[in-house]
């Protein structure tokens with residue numbers, strides 16, 4: 001039985017004060033009803049780690065570098081993230097791929113680094129609008145998955161999570177319909193099943209792209225949608241909790 005997970009990607013938002021208030025808001029309302037993960041900017045990890053002490057909410061980062069350490073100005077290592085209480089890392093978010101030219105190969109290296117460091121990678125995959133219109137959705141997600149599997153092997157995905165995030169739905173207010181999302185999730189499971197039935201059945205498949213309090217329940221009602229990766233709506237306590245409640 002796959003557990004539902006709702007993850008918040010806070011992107012490059014927040015200040016000391018607003019992040020403190022957001023975490024307090026989540027904690028004030030008691031235990032979040034489903035497995036919950038929040039991913040603040042690197043600079044807030046320390047304060048959020050302290051605030052979350054003793055809570056069930058997991059802490060994640062939005063990126064990492066795959067090298068152990070060294071002269072990589074501006075980068076953050078897996079070891080650093082572990083020291084700051086992270087259990088998860090978003091890897092290959094479409095904004096990293098499109099705005100920072102992150103390649104499929106680099107995504108594979110980052111996933112490998114997460115796994116060897118005891119961090120759970122949330123592997124983000126998804127097609128652009130042009131790719132969807134050209135009927136290339138399945139080809140794109142397969143290519144993105146293949147790059148990871150080539151690097152770490154399919155069985156290593158038992159320690160990973162996949163987030164299907166169609167690029168055209170991220171931050172646009174235009175979510176995929178539950179049926180559109182479910183179609184791709186089913187395809188991902190079938191694709192994985194050809195390589196490892198166990199991984200295919202057990203891996204958590206999140207949907208991401210304009211999830212909010214209104215549309216979450218319908219998305220989560222789909223058999224193969226195990227939760228959500230949430231951007232904008234994760235910055236408001238009430239909206240995020242509404243999504244978490246819809247997941248159980």
Ligand code: PEP
Nearest residue numbers: 170171208209210231232
């Ligand atoms: C995201 O950034 O992963 C995301 C899904 O953003 P939004 O929910 O704002 O579309």
